[in-house]
Amino acid sequence: MVPLSYYLVLSGILFACGVTGFLIKRNIITIFMSIELMLNGVNLSFVAFAAHWHALAGQVFVFFVMVVAAAEAAVGLAIIIAVYRTRETLNVDQVNLLKL
């Protein structure tokens, strides 16, 4: 028997790792993977709460999160390819055309 709070702590740690990766990484693909890590952390708390409150709707929500993540990955990676074609770099520090 595992307390609900353990699952929440694990999901919080995964989310914190995702936020940190988003902030400290400079490769645009790794930043994108950090976002996926955050989505996974949230999914874990959805499933844990679904088991805790005996509400199956929580698991259905995980599917919607996965669908949105898949759509986001397809569009995001296409944007990364387009950025690489025009700027020839994957470093976000060098994609600074809008900077003053």
Added chain:
Amino acid sequence: MSLHLILFLAFGAVCVAGAVNLLAQTHPINSALSLIAVMAALAGEYLLLGAEFVAAVQVIVYAGAIMVLFVFTIMLLNAGEEEHTRGSRVAIMLGVPGMLLGSILVAWVVLRHSGTEPVAAGALPGDPQAIAQLLFHEFLLPFEITSVLILIAIMGAVVLASKPEAVQKRKEH
């Protein structure tokens, strides 16, 4: 210590180790592989919670389809080691302690104030039949809307990733 807790800790350790390794690696392909490890271990956690179908979909869609897309893009663009500028080093120095502080604070609050009643292994059987009942009755409208979202995402990806000359040629015809 019950077997359930041991399994939870084992899968959780793999999850956290993979997530930290994702941050520590400098080459994106290594980060992608550790993210696959995180997702596979998370599928184990879902199984412990009784969400069998979610665990299967996690492995097939997340660790399978989405990560293949990532690895394919990394290979296609021949992404190399990431370079750091002065600003990003400052971000690491401030960001990592800040993240540690924040997660310790969240863990402390959650452990202190949330209910400690345990979740039994397989407390809520999420078999495909029960999930399909919900998905195709109560959540039918969101389900249809997500299908439209997927269609838009496919068209957007094709338009964004196609070569500019190809688009130009299509306009001339």
